[in-house]
Amino acid sequence: MADSPTGPFRMTGAYRMYNRENYQAxxxxxxxxxxxxxxxxxxxxxxxxxxxxxxxxxxLYIAKAQ
Known part of the structure; x- marks a missing residue:
C-alpha cells in the first residue's frame, strides 16, 4: 500500500491464494x-x-475480481 504509484510501499497483509484440493496431482x-x-x-x-x-x-489460475 502506498499513497503514490511509486511508493514508498508498506505491507498490509499476506495471504495464501485459493487452491484446488488435489494440488499434489x-x-x-x-x-x-x-x-x-x-x-x-x-x-x-x-x-x-x-x-x-x-x-x-x-x-495457471485466472481469478475473476468480485
Missing amino acids: CTASAVPGQARDMTVFQDDGGTAYLVYSSEENNS
Whole structure:
C-alpha cells in the first residue's frame, strides 16, 4: 500500500491464494496456495482478473475480481 504509484510501499497483509484440493496431482513438491508470476488483466467490459501460476509453475489460475 502506498499513497503514490511509486511508493514508498508498506505491507498490509499476506495471504495464501485459493487452491484446488488435489494440488499434489501436479507434482509431489507442490505447496498449496502458492502464487507467483502474477499479472492483472481487464477486459473490454471492465471486468478485472488476476492471473498467476502455482504448484511449482505446473498450474495457471485466472481469478475473476468480485
